[in-house]
Amino acid sequence: LIELRDICKIYQMGDMQVRAVCGVTLDVEKGELISIMGPSGSGKSTLMNIIGLLDQPTSGEYWLEGADVAKLDENTLAEIRNRRIGFVFQSYNLLARTTALDNVELPLIYSGTKNRRRKAREALETVGLADRVDHRPNELSGGQQQRVAIARALVNDPDIILADEPTGNLDTKTGLEIIDLFQRLNKERGITILFVTHDSEIADFTRRIIHIRDGAIEHNERVENQ
Amino acid sequence: LIELRDICKIYQMGDMQVRAVCGVTLDVEKGELISIMGPSGSGKSTLMNIIGLLDQPTSGEYWLEGADVAKLDENTLAEIRNRRIGFVFQSYNLLARTTALDNVELPLIYSGTKNRRRKAREALETVGLADRVDHRPNELSGGQQQRVAIARALVNDPDIILADEPTGNLDTKTGLEIIDLFQRLNKERGITILFVTHDSEIADFTRRIIHIRDGAIEHNERVENQ
């Protein structure tokens, strides 16, 4: 499903170069449940943004279901981002003046889906926020904002979910409920899921852990105790 | 040092009331190292904002070193917030168009401190960001932004540090380095430290854990293994 070949993302800062990621080669099969771990600043979000079509690599190739992403036009990319990929951002990226319900409804407006309001409401229920639908982000706790971002990523029934540290602001119990939800989506609907986490307990729920350090893949770990 | 008596914070949403916290009575002695734990949405940030003078309770009393906070004028409050309290926000609250160095320097400008640039640089070194001082927030990873927020909270040598989930976006190793730093500030300089965390491993480094649920203190736990 996802093939990365020698991916590099290099930022030019004045006369210095920051190699956010470099030399990343990676294959992800349809239906995999993978976690990505590594130190702060090691390139995890950068890699996720490239996979999620939110950023372009400086060099290297990215094939999504056999199509060379660099050759796709902007409309096709926008369509894939909206309908096929659900992205949970590390800093949520919610619209500030907009209620939780409207934030979650937004992808459904873009995809022209029927029954938007009902679907958005159900997604919020799934993450335990049925009683917070009319709150704006600044009227929500940090973990509640995080869950709105999760609900929004799920609402268009994507076949790939990319979640950048989806439980960082959640207590252990709520965090496990979210991971349980991801596991069920993966098992029952075959959704391919990659998430970045710092929590090894949570990584143990996945079937493969990719360890990243200094912008490169250090090693791949099969999780055996399934 | 800190005395809260029957603190309530209630938000009016249309004709509904949201009781973010209610009935919180709490004493914090000078030099304590305390963690606050509880489910997402249970009132931890609300409580921290009241203690940090960033928000006023709907009812109840707050005595800071014997002074009734409700009776202090705005200048005194601003002075205490700037010089005596270092606050690490759950969502960092960094200035977007400003480098890490300038973000950390800001409290020093307000307090009219000499050698600002050097002190800001040292604070960033302490959190491992010596090579990221000229990056703006959107040129930093999530965990790097979190560490800039931590550096900024320390730079004015506060005697109280309030940290709202300071390790939520940090890998285990970097998170423990930060907690180690807090422990040292507490032991060596007697700084009173309260932090919110979801990580019980991190809470075990403190000497008292306050458990919060549904806006109220459920119980106080002494940590014995010191």
Ligand SMILES: Nc1ncnc2c1ncn2[C@@H]1O[C@H](COP(=O)(O)OP(=O)(O)OP(=O)(O)O)[C@@H](O)[C@H]1O
């Ligand atoms: N726009 C940019 N310009 C310069 N450097 C950048 C930019 N964006 C990211 N970086 C750098 O690239 C590196 C990787 O960043 P990235 O956000 O991928 O890290 P991460 O692994 O997600 O970290 P964390 O766990 O802290 O979220 C970091 O060292 C960061 O400072």
Ligand SMILES: Nc1ncnc2c1ncn2[C@@H]1O[C@H](COP(=O)(O)OP(=O)(O)OP(=O)(O)O)[C@@H](O)[C@H]1O
């Ligand atoms: N301005 C507001 N208006 C209405 N309700 C609010 C407002 N701010 C916070 N709340 C509600 O108050 C409750 C407590 O919020 P708070 O941010 O203190 O939770 P928290 O314990 O910090 O949670 P988390 O661990 O998710 O950060 C939440 O249920 C939240 O929805």
Ligand SMILES: [Mg+2]
């Ligand atoms: Mg990141």
Ligand SMILES: [Mg+2]
């Ligand atoms: Mg909070």
